[in-house]
Amino acid sequence: MSDGRHPLFYPLIVVGGVIQGFGLAYSGMARPEVVLEFLQFEDFGLLLVMGGAAAVSGVTFVVVPRVLDGAPLTGDPHGRRIRSMDRDVVVGGVVFGVGWGISGICPGAAYASLGVGNVEILWAVAGMFLGAYVQAYWRAHRSAPRTATPTTSD
Amino acid sequence: MLPVLADLFPNGATRYAVGGLFVATGIAVVYVGTAIIPGNSTVLESTLSYVSDLPRLDRPAYVTSRDWRVVFALSIVAGGALWGLVLDPGTFHTDVQWWRLLGGGVLVGIGTRVGKGCTAGHGVCGIGSVSRTSIVNVALFVGVAILTAMAVGAAGVTP
Numbered sequence: 001m002s003d004g005r006h007p008l009f010y011p012l013i014v015v016g017g018v019i020q021g022f023g024l025a026y027s028g029m030a031r032p033e034v035v036l037e038f039l040q041f042e043d044f045g046l047l048l049v050m051g052g053a054a055a056v057s058g059v060t061f062v063v064v065p066r067v068l069d070g071a072p073l074t075g076d077p078h079g080r081r082i083r084s085m086d087r088d089v090v091v092g093g094v095v096f097g098v099g100w101g102i103s104g105i106c107p108g109a110a111y112a113s114l115g116v117g118n119v120e121i122l123w124a125v126a127g128m129f130l131g132a133y134v135q136a137y138w139r140a141h142r143s144a145p146r147t148a149t150p151t152t153s154d
Numbered sequence: 155m156l157p158v159l160a161d162l163f164p165n166g167a168t169r170y171a172v173g174g175l176f177v178a179t180g181i182a183v184v185y186v187g188t189a190i191i192p193g194n195s196t197v198l199e200s201t202l203s204y205v206s207d208l209p210r211l212d213r214p215a216y217v218t219s220r221d222w223r224v225v226f227a228l229s230i231v232a233g234g235a236l237w238g239l240v241l242d243p244g245t246f247h248t249d250v251q252w253w254r255l256l257g258g259g260v261l262v263g264i265g266t267r268v269g270k271g272c273t274a275g276h277g278v279c280g281i282g283s284v285s286r287t288s289i290v291n292v293a294l295f296v297g298v299a300i301l302t303a304m305a306v307g308a309a310g311v312t313p
Contacts, residue, residue, distance in 0.1 A: 010225055012187045017226040020180025021233020027173020028165075030234055032250045033313060039303035044162045045170035050277050052174030053181070057282030060182045061191075071189035080283035081191045083270045089287050092269015093276075093294030095261050100295060101302025103258020104250060106273040107266065108177075108194035110259075111227050115234020117245025123252045124259035131263020132198035136210035 006073040023053075024112035031113065032104030032121075039101055103127075180233070181279060184226075191283075193275030194230070195266040197223040249313045254306075265295070 027049045028034040038046035065078040083089070100106055105113065105124045113121040159167070184192050200220035203211045238246060248255075266272040269291050271280060276295075280288020 005222075009188065010222065013184060013192075013222050013226050014229045014232075016180045016184035016192065017229025018180070018233035018236060019183060020177050021230035021235075022237050023173045023176025023178075023180060023233070024230065025173075025234040025237040026176060027170050029173065030238070031246060032248050032255070036250070036303055036307075036313065039300050040307055041300075043164055045165060045167065048163075048167055048170035049174040049177065050273065050281075052171050053178040053278045054281040056175060056178035057181055057278055058284065060178065060185060061282055064182075064186055068186070071187055073187045074189055076189035078185065078189045079191075080285070081193075081275065081279040081288070082283060082285045083276075083280070083287045085287040085290065088268050089270060089291050090294060092265045092267070093291040094265070094298050096265025096269055096272070096291075097295035097298025098302050099258045099261025099263075099265055100273075101258075101299035102306060103255050103262065104303070105255060105258065106194075106262060107198065108230060108272070108274045111194070111230040112234030113246075113248075115231040115236075116238025117235075118248055120248050120250075120252065121255065123255035124262075127256045127259020127261075128195075128198055128263035128266075129202065131260040131265075132195075132267050133202055133206070133208075133211075133263075134260070135264045135267045136199060136202065136206070136208045139210045140208045 009073050012073060020108065021112045021115055023049075024109050025116050029109045029112070030116055030118070032124075035100070035104035035106075035109070039104070099131075177274075177278065178282075181274075191275075191279045192223075192226055193271055193279065194227070195272035195275060197227045198263060199267060200224075201227075251311070251313070254311070269295075 024030050029046060029049050035046060037043040061080050068078060070077055103124055107128060110121050110124050181192060184190055199211055200216035200223045203216040203220055271291065276288040276291045281292060
């Protein structure tokens with residue numbers, strides 16, 4: 001990976017990932033059962049994981065840009081995570097919700113779940129890759145005819 | 155603990171809050187050093203760009219970030235192992251049935267890519283950014299997931 005990155009770039013990615021994975025495993029979110037218990041109102045602990053992490057991240061995103069003048073390893077300015085609002089956000093949220101409610105698993109928690117030895121989670125990991133590919137394939141083949149025959153009306 | 159809290163958190167609240175703090179710290183470490191806000195689902199598409207030339211996948215944004223995204227995801231696996239295999243040894247095996255994991259996983263994969271983020275990207279980083287887009291997305295996926303899990307449970311599927 002000699003892509004001109006700062007020598008500490010990858011070590012920092014590793015440290016950040018390990019800390020996050022540790023948190024996901026420690027909290028229990030790496031266990032689909034814990035997520036499903038939350039979704040069925042049997043244990044509200046997951047609110048503390050997600051809500052707590054969001055609150056602390058909120059403080060981070062406010063404080064860091066005021067303290068640092070650009071990121072030390074990339075020189076990039078610190079911003080917030082803002083995505084444009086459109087119909088896809090709504091459709092995607094609903095589809096994601098059905099999948100989360102059926103399986104009790106989301107991407108980050110699935111990776112951490114593999115770490116705690118839960119090899120059964122490979123079903124979910126395979127499913128997520130398959131879903132991401134299906135979505136990309138569908139996008140490619142949905143938009144292609146539209147650009148090829150723009151004047152078709154029916 | 156107050157009785158009402160014991161009802162809400164039958165397994166205690168500490169491990170959840172501490173775990174959430176670690177999740178946020180991992181994100182903060184990457185953010186402070188690189189200004190990158192690392193979600194956990196873009197790695198699905200960016201990793202597929204190694205082997206696919208579909209236009210949706212073979213994009214500069216994925217090709218230039220796919221190396222560190224794979225490293226980040228594998229580090230999350232390692233972090234899970236640090237707790238689950240080293241500090242609290244004893245592997246965990248889910249009892250949730252394989253078809254729920256596979257079928258739900260497919261929908262999670264589609265939904266996160268269509269909706270521009272997942273539990274980490276929208277749920278933690280987007281909410282932390284007070285992004286209106288993320289608030290809408292999270293409200294929808296949490297609400298729909300509750301209804302879905304309740305329905306699956308009511309249909310007698312356990313676990």
